[in-house]
Amino acid sequence: MAPGQEEAAQATPSLARRTLQVFTGNKLALTGVIVLALLLAFSYLGPLLYDTEQIHTDLSQANLPPGSSGHLLGTTDLGYDMIGRLMVAGQTSLEIGLAAGLLATLFGTVYGAVAGYFGGWVDATMMRVTDAALAIPAMFLLVVVAAIITPSKGVLIVIIASVAWLSPARLVRGEALSLRNREYVQAMRMMGGGGARAVFKHIVPNAIGTVIVNCTFQIADAILYVSYLAFLGLSIPPPSADWGSMLSAGITYTQNGYWWLIFPPGIAIVLVVAAFNFIGDGLRDAFEVRLRK
Amino acid sequence: MTGFTGFLVKRFLQAIVVLFLVSVIVFVLLHLLPGGPARAILGPKGTPQQIEHFNHQQGYDRSLPMQYAMYLKRLLTGDLGESFKLNSPVFELLKQRLPKTLLLTVLSTALAVLIAVPLGLVQAVRRGKASDYALTGLAFLLYATPVFFLGLIMIILFAQVLPVFPAEAPQGETIGELLRDASGLVLPVVTMAFGIIAMFSRYMRSAVLDNLTEEYVRTAMAKGQSSRRIMVRHVLRNALIPLATLLGLYLPTLFSGALVVESMFNYPGMGLLFWNAAQGSDFPVLLGVTLVVGVATVVGSLLTDILYAVLDPRIRSVA
Amino acid sequence: TREGGRVDMGPTGGTPVEGGTATMALPPASTPNWIFPIGAPGYGGSYNYGIQSLLFLPVYSPVQDRSKGGLTTHDTSTLGLEPKYSDGNKTVTVPLREGVKWSDGKPVTARDLEFWFHLVKANKADWGNYSVGTMPDNVKRFETVDDHTVRLHLTRAYNPDWFTANQLTLLRALPQHAWGAKTDGGEIGDWDRTPAGAKAVFARLTQHAKSLGSYGSDPLWKTVNGPWKLAGWRDSGQVTLVPNEKFTGPKAERPHLDKVVFKPFTTADSEYNVLRSGGVDYGYIPPSVMAQKEKFEEKGYRVDPWEGWAATYIVYNFNSTHAGPLMRQLYIRRAMQHLVDQKAMSDVIWQGSATPTLGPVPITPKSQYLSKAMERNRYPFDVAKAKRLLAGHGWRTDDGTARCVRPGTGDDQCGAGIERDDPLELTLLSQSGSTETTNMMQELKSSLSKAGIQLTVRQQPLNSVLGNSVPCKAKEPGCDWDMSFFGTAGSWYYPLNPSGEQLFSTGASANFGNYSDKKADRIIRGVQYSPDMKSVHEYGEYLADQLPVMWMPNPAYQVSVIRNDLRGIGQNPTITFAPQYWYYVKKKGAEK
Amino acid sequence: MTEPLLTIDDLRVDIASRERTVHALDGVSLQLAPGEALGIVGESGCGKTMTALSVLGLLPPGGEVTGGRVLFDGQDLAVAPAPVLQDVRGNTIGMVFQDPLTSLNPTMTIGAQVAEPLLLHRAGITKKEAWARAQEMLRLVGMPQPAERMKAYPHQLSGGMRQRVAIAMALVCEPKLLIADEPTTALDVTTQHQILELVDDLRERLGMAMILVTHDLGVIANRVDRVAVMYAGKVAEQSDVHDLFARPRHRYTEALFAALPERAAGRGTELHTIPGLPPNLSVRPTGCRFAPRCTFATDTCRTEEPPLADDEVRGAGHRFACFHPVPDEVTSEDEVVAPAQVPAPASPGDVLLELDALVKEFPLKGSAFSRSRGTVSAVGGVSLEIRRGETFGMVGESGCGKTTLGRVVAGLEEPTGGAVRFEGRDPADLSRSERRAHRRRVQLMFQDSTAAMDPRMRVGEILREPLVIQGVGNRAEQEKLVGELLDAVGLPRGAVHRYPHEFSGGQRQRLGLARALTLSPDLVVADEPVSALDVSVQAQILNLMRDLQRERGLTYLFISHDLAVVRHLADTVGVMYLGKLVESGPAEQVYARPLHPYTRGLLDTVNLPDPEAASGTERTPLEGETPSAARPPSGCRFRTRCPVAQDVCATAEPPVSTPHGAGHQVACHFPLAAPRLASAV
Numbered sequence A: 001m002a003p004g005q006e007e008a009a010q011a012t013p014s015l016a017r018r019t020l021q022v023f024t025g026n027k028l029a030l031t032g033v034i035v036l037a038l039l040l041a042f043s044y045l046g047p048l049l050y051d052t053e054q055i056h057t058d059l060s061q062a063n064l065p066p067g068s069s070g071h072l073l074g075t076t077d078l079g080y081d082m083i084g085r086l087m088v089a090g091q092t093s094l095e096i097g098l099a100a101g102l103l104a105t106l107f108g109t110v111y112g113a114v115a116g117y118f119g120g121w122v123d124a125t126m127m128r129v130t131d132a133a134l135a136i137p138a139m140f141l142l143v144v145v146a147a148i149i150t151p152s153k154g155v156l157i158v159i160i161a162s163v164a165w166l167s168p169a170r171l172v173r174g175e176a177l178s179l180r181n182r183e184y185v186q187a188m189r190m191m192g193g194g195g196a197r198a199v200f201k202h203i204v205p206n207a208i209g210t211v212i213v214n215c216t217f218q219i220a221d222a223i224l225y226v227s228y229l230a231f232l233g234l235s236i237p238p239p240s241a242d243w244g245s246m247l248s249a250g251i252t253y254t255q256n257g258y259w260w261l262i263f264p265p266g267i268a269i270v271l272v273v274a275a276f277n278f279i280g281d282g283l284r285d286a287f288e289v290r291l292r293k
Numbered sequence B: 001m002t003g004f005t006g007f008l009v010k011r012f013l014q015a016i017v018v019l020f021l022v023s024v025i026v027f028v029l030l031h032l033l034p035g036g037p038a039r040a041i042l043g044p045k046g047t048p049q050q051i052e053h054f055n056h057q058q059g060y061d062r063s064l065p066m067q068y069a070m071y072l073k074r075l076l077t078g079d080l081g082e083s084f085k086l087n088s089p090v091f092e093l094l095k096q097r098l099p100k101t102l103l104l105t106v107l108s109t110a111l112a113v114l115i116a117v118p119l120g121l122v123q124a125v126r127r128g129k130a131s132d133y134a135l136t137g138l139a140f141l142l143y144a145t146p147v148f149f150l151g152l153i154m155i156i157l158f159a160q161v162l163p164v165f166p167a168e169a170p171q172g173e174t175i176g177e178l179l180r181d182a183s184g185l186v187l188p189v190v191t192m193a194f195g196i197i198a199m200f201s202r203y204m205r206s207a208v209l210d211n212l213t214e215e216y217v218r219t220a221m222a223k224g225q226s227s228r229r230i231m232v233r234h235v236l237r238n239a240l241i242p243l244a245t246l247l248g249l250y251l252p253t254l255f256s257g258a259l260v261v262e263s264m265f266n267y268p269g270m271g272l273l274f275w276n277a278a279q280g281s282d283f284p285v286l287l288g289v290t291l292v293v294g295v296a297t298v299v300g301s302l303l304t305d306i307l308y309a310v311l312d313p314r315i316r317s318v319a
Numbered sequence C: 001t002r003e004g005g006r007v008d009m010g011p012t013g014g015t016p017v018e019g020g021t022a023t024m025a026l027p028p029a030s031t032p033n034w035i036f037p038i039g040a041p042g043y044g045g046s047y048n049y050g051i052q053s054l055l056f057l058p059v060y061s062p063v064q065d066r067s068k069g070g071l072t073t074h075d076t077s078t079l080g081l082e083p084k085y086s087d088g089n090k091t092v093t094v095p096l097r098e099g100v101k102w103s104d105g106k107p108v109t110a111r112d113l114e115f116w117f118h119l120v121k122a123n124k125a126d127w128g129n130y131s132v133g134t135m136p137d138n139v140k141r142f143e144t145v146d147d148h149t150v151r152l153h154l155t156r157a158y159n160p161d162w163f164t165a166n167q168l169t170l171l172r173a174l175p176q177h178a179w180g181a182k183t184d185g186g187e188i189g190d191w192d193r194t195p196a197g198a199k200a201v202f203a204r205l206t207q208h209a210k211s212l213g214s215y216g217s218d219p220l221w222k223t224v225n226g227p228w229k230l231a232g233w234r235d236s237g238q239v240t241l242v243p244n245e246k247f248t249g250p251k252a253e254r255p256h257l258d259k260v261v262f263k264p265f266t267t268a269d270s271e272y273n274v275l276r277s278g279g280v281d282y283g284y285i286p287p288s289v290m291a292q293k294e295k296f297e298e299k300g301y302r303v304d305p306w307e308g309w310a311a312t313y314i315v316y317n318f319n320s321t322h323a324g325p326l327m328r329q330l331y332i333r334r335a336m337q338h339l340v341d342q343k344a345m346s347d348v349i350w351q352g353s354a355t356p357t358l359g360p361v362p363i364t365p366k367s368q369y370l371s372k373a374m375e376r377n378r379y380p381f382d383v384a385k386a387k388r389l390l391a392g393h394g395w396r397t398d399d400g401t402a403r404c405v406r407p408g409t410g411d412d413q414c415g416a417g418i419e420r421d422d423p424l425e426l427t428l429l430s431q432s433g434s435t436e437t438t439n440m441m442q443e444l445k446s447s448l449s450k451a452g453i454q455l456t457v458r459q460q461p462l463n464s465v466l467g468n469s470v471p472c473k474a475k476e477p478g479c480d481w482d483m484s485f486f487g488t489a490g491s492w493y494y495p496l497n498p499s500g501e502q503l504f505s506t507g508a509s510a511n512f513g514n515y516s517d518k519k520a521d522r523i524i525r526g527v528q529y530s531p532d533m534k535s536v537h538e539y540g541e542y543l544a545d546q547l548p549v550m551w552m553p554n555p556a557y558q559v560s561v562i563r564n565d566l567r568g569i570g571q572n573p574t575i576t577f578a579p580q581y582w583y584y585v586k587k588k589g590a591e592k
Numbered sequence D: 001m002t003e004p005l006l007t008i009d010d011l012r013v014d015i016a017s018r019e020r021t022v023h024a025l026d027g028v029s030l031q032l033a034p035g036e037a038l039g040i041v042g043e044s045g046c047g048k049t050m051t052a053l054s055v056l057g058l059l060p061p062g063g064e065v066t067g068g069r070v071l072f073d074g075q076d077l078a079v080a081p082a083p084v085l086q087d088v089r090g091n092t093i094g095m096v097f098q099d100p101l102t103s104l105n106p107t108m109t110i111g112a113q114v115a116e117p118l119l120l121h122r123a124g125i126t127k128k129e130a131w132a133r134a135q136e137m138l139r140l141v142g143m144p145q146p147a148e149r150m151k152a153y154p155h156q157l158s159g160g161m162r163q164r165v166a167i168a169m170a171l172v173c174e175p176k177l178l179i180a181d182e183p184t185t186a187l188d189v190t191t192q193h194q195i196l197e198l199v200d201d202l203r204e205r206l207g208m209a210m211i212l213v214t215h216d217l218g219v220i221a222n223r224v225d226r227v228a229v230m231y232a233g234k235v236a237e238q239s240d241v242h243d244l245f246a247r248p249r250h251r252y253t254e255a256l257f258a259a260l261p262e263r264a265a266g267r268g269t270e271l272h273t274i275p276g277l278p279p280n281l282s283v284r285p286t287g288c289r290f291a292p293r294c295t296f297a298t299d300t301c302r303t304e305e306p307p308l309a310d311d312e313v314r315g316a317g318h319r320f321a322c323f324h325p326v327p328d329e330v331t332s333e334d335e336v337v338a339p340a341q342v343p344a345p346a347s348p349g350d351v352l353l354e355l356d357a358l359v360k361e362f363p364l365k366g367s368a369f370s371r372s373r374g375t376v377s378a379v380g381g382v383s384l385e386i387r388r389g390e391t392f393g394m395v396g397e398s399g400c401g402k403t404t405l406g407r408v409v410a411g412l413e414e415p416t417g418g419a420v421r422f423e424g425r426d427p428a429d430l431s432r433s434e435r436r437a438h439r440r441r442v443q444l445m446f447q448d449s450t451a452a453m454d455p456r457m458r459v460g461e462i463l464r465e466p467l468v469i470q471g472v473g474n475r476a477e478q479e480k481l482v483g484e485l486l487d488a489v490g491l492p493r494g495a496v497h498r499y500p501h502e503f504s505g506g507q508r509q510r511l512g513l514a515r516a517l518t519l520s521p522d523l524v525v526a527d528e529p530v531s532a533l534d535v536s537v538q539a540q541i542l543n544l545m546r547d548l549q550r551e552r553g554l555t556y557l558f559i560s561h562d563l564a565v566v567r568h569l570a571d572t573v574g575v576m577y578l579g580k581l582v583e584s585g586p587a588e589q590v591y592a593r594p595l596h597p598y599t600r601g602l603l604d605t606v607n608l609p610d611p612e613a614a615s616g617t618e619r620t621p622l623e624g625e626t627p628s629a630a631r632p633p634s635g636c637r638f639r640t641r642c643p644v645a646q647d648v649c650a651t652a653e654p655p656v657s658t659p660h661g662a663g664h665q666v667a668c669h670f671p672l673a674a675p676r677l678a679s680a681v
Ligand SMILES: Nc1ncnc2c1ncn2[C@@H]1O[C@H](COP(=O)(O)OP(=O)(O)OP(=O)(O)O)[C@@H](O)[C@H]1O
Pocket: D015, D016, D017, D022, D024, D042, D043, D044, D045, D046, D047, D048, D049, D050, D051, D060, D061, D062, D215, D281
């Protein structure tokens, strides 16, 4: 054996490094990471530095405009400090978004992998169900649910996940359909391996790129959904708050010119959703490069 | 053409199954969750006797499978039931509202496509350049903006600060009446279009990028064509094919958007009908609208497949 | 409609002119959907009654007493004249105004009233206003005295005020000569005089009433006797009325306008946008915009909250599995009521468009049902007092939550059913979808916690709240709720007499919280049956003190915004419309 | 020498990507006279394609000419502005790419695509004229019914036909130069032959020059006038084709030739190999780029770059860049270190595998619009025997069912009919657990090891997976076994920690072999195991396979379309055509005295890597295309292309006969009698 062969094949940088490269190369993705980091720090570290009353209302301090004594961004309609409120709300929005996005991805992935790998009538049945669920516009489901359900964090997560799981399910099912015909899966079958091994050792790990990228988008969408639910009147009751409910509460005061009740939460939603999208887009680039190899 | 007929038959059967499932999902969802329509319809003053009477009349006191069977039976005779709140047959309501929603979606989709296609093309061609970043960033920001926030900004900007367009959609009974009052359509259509542009331009960008790496582009270059001509003659057409299919796939999303936009602008379409029905637990209307949208979606995806075949010779010739 | 929405006219002055069109916005979820004056359950919305009574003159109706202020049951706009009670208040004679004709020229007679009675009696279950024991159950015999007089023989003696206000107002005169057929095209006759016939006639009319789309063209609804007639009724619920040229009422009751349009909206926001652009003449603004009142006044509108004849409250569930024993302690209810800052809520959260509720009888507008004592707030916002009340009964607050340290039934002890260390923790079902309500509940939670009462607010859609807060027995599955609120638009709109028999008497249908108090039951019966006007004062004062519910700010029916040049609008607290009094004015000297 | 048509002078091309910059071309110099055919050969990645593409300025994104000139017709195309390049492209220089499917626009008709260059370059031509010209061109490239094909779409044509369209497109403006980048690599030998013939013919007719890029030395030997051998972004040697093959001077060229199985001394010998891999082009190596792999390299080679020097005898006509060239006098064969003669394999034992009238059919899958109609007869009744310890080589054109047969044998597909008997027992009759155990005894080695290995598993895990599945040993034992296997296939033990994509193609193929051997099978089905490899690496793998066979007593079912490779390795050969085994027998006999006209045709179609051989013998290459397996011809499936077919062939399936003795079977009504003249294959 020639000594040259050992290092001859160019060592590819690790995925982590490659991802890092992508992020430093892709300005939007980098922006996304920075924005997200800032929003996270704002929501979670903010309250440590900027302590405000977020439990008890103070109607005498309601609707103060920005710059009023001690309230840089003014106060809400219940007299909470706006900045402090944004922090508390940010935690809820991010947590619901992340949890719902992850839950949807997890369920969708397993669903899709099973449908795709087993194929045949299992696949046909499972896919008809997703077709049907897809044929009902998400907003329709949310409107109906909003008119019927009592919201809580857990409920919102489940509701959002229950409309969001479809896209990862279809995606992973597509991947699984093609992956199960890959030669390495066949090779494994030839050695006597079975279905579970195929799904968990080969199909799911190889679909992980798609899944992760999709998950990012799911989280973004989930945060959007949280705001839509709030708009529909389904938000977690105070004293907790999320950006969506702040925004839709703020909309009530549009006509009063209480802009500080509208734009900060609105912009926060746009920023965090866009940030996740930027990141997802960057990740997709990273994974695609890898797959192209 | 036997292949094509076979395909149609198969798709048709699939569609039936899907619609059946749609009705089951919505039916079960409506009926299993707490808070039946009786209270909503009768209000706090409804007496227990009236509630019982109402539930009996509507069959809500029977078992769920029984109720569903009854619903299905009526459905097969074309009876979608009666709205509790609007005191009209659901079928009539849908007949009036569907065209209006279609008008809204068609106009805004057309607008969105007209903007998104060149936008996506520019992004793809200028990939990695500052203008691509700017446009991509913009597209994502648009995508990240909840439609109701967008609509609100529109209203503030164009109906209040600069009162150029009315904040309310026209209230006509017919499409003709709606169109006569076209300035009222501007804000709803634009708001809805904005929500879709982001999605379409993003898709267009990646479709163009995919096609740009195809080898036939290199062949075309080897023939001595200019990049512009290659874009128009070769890439655009191939990139538009998946976009066409996207339209069919995004029908439910479009309806979602329509729902928000309609309720913001008081546009008398199906979304608004649905919205109001949900507020008032008007089950027959909720079921009816969902089914119609389900049918639209299923038909849409069928048409998409056919359209795909028309546009893509690879599929057409097999048929 | 009109240019730009700016009205160049102050709220007073100007010369009245005849003619013109007025468009009135109807609130969200108030889509007119029933024309037949016998409202089917679910179609009894006030907006329906409001429109029906413009086409079909009511016999008695809560009308504004324009001379004395307050409400009365009859005037020139009603068909009925002063009812006469006799036989120890067991018989009531209803005289009808003479010379009133249907639009087809036939006179309105006692037969038309009898027609109504038969239909209602035979189809009780399908009549929205029916509740067991009242009309028509309490009428033993319906007697037609002459063409213009009917007499009702009652099952027992009633308080005349209560009976006229809450029962006779249900009476309608319906055109028997036009509607009395069993089938379409069938012969018109006295079918209603047999129960089966009455059922058939009713069924046919209901059938017609079920097709909203054809109201405008259906000849049935063309026979009217009111000042207005129908010009159009869209599927969207938009109703257009024009003056009934065959109207036989007095001059004062004849319309000035050429046309009124009732326009429903789906959301307050969309209405607001239209209002701003001048698309409605008589609209409303969300309470939150009350702060912007001046903007509208600058534009030539007047802002006028339309107070409703209603009470708003949070229901206590006295049978709650968990909190029933707590709810049953008057001192706890008192402490809690002291913690409701109704004033601040009304001023800040409702931007001044709500008024504190002090008891079961509405404070505004003033009425004969209100006594001096009822106008006093017995439980002003007072955290210290609330704390004292609790401490005085053996509650201690160490970790933020009050706990019982002195169980027992003595005067200074927690009370029956409360164990040592029981916490003062309550859950509240509250309706979702309204910023004001959400904020009120948040404010309530916040102030209750100041006295150590921990409130958990669960928001649900209105229907779920109503569906979940039903009367129940302790420890039964559906009885795990402690408090419930569904009063974003007022919890309860009273008929003319604000008696609380449906709300507060033991076992009543709308007594969701299972309140049961022997004295209260007795007093309420008094309001219904005794001839004494005092009984209603006793009722109001006793329940205001006893706190069967937690009184909350009563929001206006709507915050109306009316063009300055549209006059003659009286906002009847029982939510009826009288556009026949409306008229436009123009500036003095300005020519049209 | 006449004025050159194209002069490439010290051309340097960099391709910058996210991670690194590849110096794809590093001073390439070439010359091409009008009408001349130049071949460019070299191992994968040496810069052949980049050279071709940079002539037309069609470098991939990130690619940039950093130095040198491309003079064409007096113009420097390397620095020409876009309009000038556009004028040249498709007009005076035509280009044909490797993959005829992807290089045609799928949504445009053939006619439109062929007419397009005319509309672009011939001012004033009407659309109608252009279409007429295009149709004419299609006829010229041998497209049957060109008028109808004009309206067809690319996917409606076979691979060969598509390549004809691509050629028509490149030639429709009658360019002075045709650049063809691996125009036939994706095609079957027979189609390849036809296309190359066509190009030869057209070149002659149109008098154009050609650059033919290929890695196939056989193609080069037969089709071009001059050859440039490239290595690592440079031209290593450039010469007249005859001279090059007769007396290669560069040590790399010499080694390349030596690695050819055709050049192997005999069946029993080891192939000559070139150790190592071409260098990484993202760093600029110092010295001779071939030095690390060259047995003659000295310190000079490693420090100094050899210049492209003229040959002593041929002068500028033959240039090479080597400090220690092959001495002029001796022939290359003597120079090569004599390969070790390997001991003859043990004589074949008893029958290990027996196929009995094996049939495999697939349902025909249409697209979304068509439901399945009919079946594809991939294997149409094949009977054969494979003895323990032997190598059974299976050859045939693309689509003839080789892979399917292999997969059925390996148990990846259930046969539709007939039986597979392993040591006399049909696995289908075995119990579940026996079947599981049986799987250990037959293993498959894939053509594309990249696809056959989970990209997310480390090599250690991949190799251990068969043991884990079969529950062989504990972890330590498994790891020990894996280590031994890596030793056996010549990979370092450290390889277990790396991922498949971190290995070269040849190394991956070793891994594939190692995995196939983990369970100590009796039979290894090797499906085209070396087709994707360069000659030098191919030689390594072939040697390895043979060594392992001897050490472990393996039996191979070796599937390949490369007759030379099969000949080198196989004891017994089977020839398949459209799902049928048309001929089988001992390798020497089948090659020397083919009985079936198809076998004969195949052998005659092969491009021998020897320019002299091409002219000498009389050949009857195969004509036409393989019919669809969905509708195989009746009777003898080969009859549609058979030169000796008669009526009976259409009606009766040919019986199996053995005119040359028991071991050599043929299924033909009219077996050939005359032996084929001796040749290298
Ligand atoms: N698009 C690209 N991006 C980066 N590097 C590339 C690209 N295309 C080719 N290369 C690199 O350029 C070098 C020369 O490639 P080229 O395609 O010319 O090789 P080749 O001789 O044609 O090989 P093959 O026989 O595999 O086609 C190789 O090292 C290759 O890795």
